[in-house]
Amino acid sequence: MRKILFSLFAILLGVGQSFAQVTPKWIRYQTISPDGETIAFTYKGNLYTVATSGGDAKQITFHKAHDYMPVWSKDGKQLAFASDRYGNFDVFVMDALGGPATRLTYHSNDEQPFSFSADNKSVIFGAVRQDLATHRQFPASYQPELYRVPTTCGRVDQIFTIPAEYVQISKDGKTMVYHDKVGSENEWRKHHVSSVTRDLWTYDVDQDKHTMITSFKGEDRQPIFDDSEENLYYLSEESGNFNVHKLSIENPKETEQLTSFESFPVRFLSFGNGTLAFGYDGELYTMREGQEPKKVDVNIRTQPVDNNDNYISIKDGVQEMDVSPNGKEIAFVARGEVFVTSVDGSLTKRITDTPSQERFVSFTPDGKSLVYSSERDGKWNIYKTEIVRKEEPFFYASTLLKEEPVIEADTDSYIPKYSPDGKKLAYISGRRNLRVKELSSGKEIDLLTSDDLFTMSDGDQYFTWSPDSKWILMDWGKLLSNNEVLLLAADGSKRENLTESGYQDYNPKWVNEGKQMLWFSNRNGLKSYATSGRTEADVYSMFFTQEAYDKFNMSEEDHKLMKAIEEAQKAEKDEDKEEDKKD
Structure with a gap:
């Protein structure tokens, strides 16, 4: 980049x-x-x-x-x-x-x-x-x-x-x-x-x-x-x-x-x-x-050592970022404020301007809004900012913005993540509850509760939506011990520990259209038996379908043959469609 x-x-x-x-x-x-x-x-x-x-x-x-x-x-x-x-x-x-x-x-x-x-x-x-x-x-x-x-x-x-x-x-x-x-x-x-x-x-x-x-x-x-x-x-x-x-x-x-x-x-x-x-x-x-x-x-009795207003470079203070769905903008947090920049860095716009800190910024699936958490009035809540003028397609070049609360509660609410289909919002509620809200009906369900989650600091939980918006992968640690990777159905119907290694398993990522995940684990090599000391992690993969596993293990020749067959089948279907049009 x-x-x-x-x-x-x-x-x-x-x-x-x-x-x-x-x-x-x-x-x-x-x-x-x-x-x-x-x-x-x-x-x-x-x-x-x-x-x-x-x-x-x-x-x-x-x-x-x-x-x-x-x-x-x-x-x-x-x-x-x-x-x-x-x-x-x-x-x-x-x-x-x-x-x-x-x-x-x-x-x-x-x-x-x-x-x-x-x-x-x-x-x-x-x-x-x-x-x-x-x-x-x-x-x-x-x-x-x-x-x-x-x-x-x-x-x-x-x-x-x-x-x-x-x-x-x-x-x-x-x-x-x-x-x-x-x-x-x-x-x-x-x-x-x-x-x-x-x-x-x-x-x-x-x-x-x-x-x-x-x-x-x-x-x-x-x-x-x-x-x-x-x-x-x-x-x-x-x-x-x-x-x-x-x-x-x-x-x-x-x-x-x-x-x-x-x-x-x-x-x-x-x-x-x-x-x-x-x-x-x-x-x-x-x-x-x-x-x-x-x-x-x-x-x-003293006076300021510098001007009351000053220009500060934020080029070295970026804490987190998210790329827009169209790949043309990057949202990031610096010094507790939300910014959006063009990919080439030529234009940057400050989105928030509050005495409170903002964190956990991301684009909504349609790319038209930004969602983030802000610690205002002593607690974390979730907010959304969108562009007011329809003729302005980019945040970094926008002139009018509108912020509105998405989640306002009596307990801390942070780490908002929209499902890829934009119909649900997952977030951490009360620091130790993983909650999913259906946006059309307002219905909420807790996939994990305070009996399931342990937290040490704001934002130390990690979870990610599947591409089909039906599942969530999460770093899961019930106690102050080794994490596991947990698979959760978004409707609360299923929960499964995918790793159960007894070692550190963390930071899962969906790949291969949701048919596979990658994650880190220290189960081999340098590891810690007492949850202390140094460790080294390797990248592992798990497959959720037999078809995905078989394709992954194909030889180069078999993979080329499969691609050739798929292309031939596609060409045959295209010919059939053309014949149907003539008829």
């Missing part, structure tokens, strides 16, 4: 305000200084500091890159932070009062600083750089290792190969506390209960010994020493929501909940000189043990 050149489009980046913003939302990665007097935080990709009592914040980084995750040195004179000034997130260090920043790391993977060493000579950070070769999931891109780098630059040394995050070091440098990371679950997921949630650990440097100190089935995160270093403050969902907790290192079963927030999770815990600092609902809070949390009023 010829390279498609996508046009530039203007998007509104947000109206900046040059006046003071009192307690602006989305203050993140707040961390309190060792003396408890100053809090550093990230706001809109820059670092700021503010007095613990609140007031005007001071901006200390001004780079157009994204700066975040500030970490105080033990003496409070320096800040380490992560910045993508060179394409990925590296570790930098700077004076806590402001000034130039010094780059400490140069690896191509992202890195996050966790703390300074006890003597302030090194920064401890996490990164996916060099997995242990014997790791059973090597290479494990979601499990970082722990490193140190001198604050004056120099050689990077690996501390642990195991994933240890938010590491804190005792004053004498002999004890580390951290939370582990044994799974790939999203860091911001709430109410997560499983065997891969984070737990707290201590590490004795002299004895080279790791000790697990929490085993709650939910999340325990971000341990920090109190002043005595005999206790730890940390974040836990033990109460059902992330709150600040405290435990004794000697007897970690003795825990105490210090905050009781209910609506949102507490994030970004830090401690300095008797004062805890953390984030809640995008704002900054402090608290002394035994007292109630206090919201810190922060004034930020």
Whole structure:
């Protein structure tokens, strides 16, 4: 296919305000200084500091890159932070009062600083750089290792190969506390209960010994020493929501909940000189043990670093696409919006313009409409856009468009797929139901229900219509295990597992006019017996009729003979038709 050149489009980046913003939302990665007097935080990709009592914040980084995750040195004179000034997130260090920043790391993977060493000579950070070769999931891109780098630059040394995050070091440098990371679950997921949630650990440097100190089935995160270093403050969902907790290192079963927030999770815990600092609902809070949390009023006086309106190229941001039935247009999604371009890329038109994200775009079978899902008002629904003027045959050159809802429900509805005959619409309802709607009557039937489907994220189900609109092939996984290929009658009358291999079988495609399917499977070669580790898949084929199978296995000579016979029979029929016309 010829390279498609996508046009530039203007998007509104947000109206900046040059006046003071009192307690602006989305203050993140707040961390309190060792003396408890100053809090550093990230706001809109820059670092700021503010007095613990609140007031005007001071901006200390001004780079157009994204700066975040500030970490105080033990003496409070320096800040380490992560910045993508060179394409990925590296570790930098700077004076806590402001000034130039010094780059400490140069690896191509992202890195996050966790703390300074006890003597302030090194920064401890996490990164996916060099997995242990014997790791059973090597290479494990979601499990970082722990490193140190001198604050004056120099050689990077690996501390642990195991994933240890938010590491804190005792004053004498002999004890580390951290939370582990044994799974790939999203860091911001709430109410997560499983065997891969984070737990707290201590590490004795002299004895080279790791000790697990929490085993709650939910999340325990971000341990920090109190002043005595005999206790730890940390974040836990033990109460059902992330709150600040405290435990004794000697007897970690003795825990105490210090905050009781209910609506949102507490994030970004830090401690300095008797004062805890953390984030809640995008704002900054402090608290002394035994007292109630206090919201810190922060004034930020700044202005946009760029124009409010800007032109952005979307040529590298295409996430999904669909070719029109006539082969003359391509619909695609970029930056959460739907576009249509001509095949040669000479004309591109933006179809949607909403603050919500659109996904799962496709043409209707007649090519006259686009159908897609949009996450509006907190849930996914299905919409359709069509060209208003009949004299305009192409979306990319259209002047008037009309959008209307196709499916509006109280639960999420997405991945719309019209049957090839245009009479039915299949989609995912409520995240775990495969539903087919007959468009003429409005009648709906669930081919699979929440008892049959498992989902981890929006849009992770896959299904496809047969050419005759009577069947659906689907990736099917009832539990978090290996998928199978499921054949479903569109009227709900039949369901059959076509693979049943016990291995991964996925992404089936109808071919040969619906008489055959292709799919991927890792049943042979490199495979995983514990649904983890690396696998390699091969392409397999299955035939639905004996005739299709026999034709596929014909020799070259037999195939040529069959074609010759078919052509002769066709010619004979054509002659008979001509004779009938003469008569």
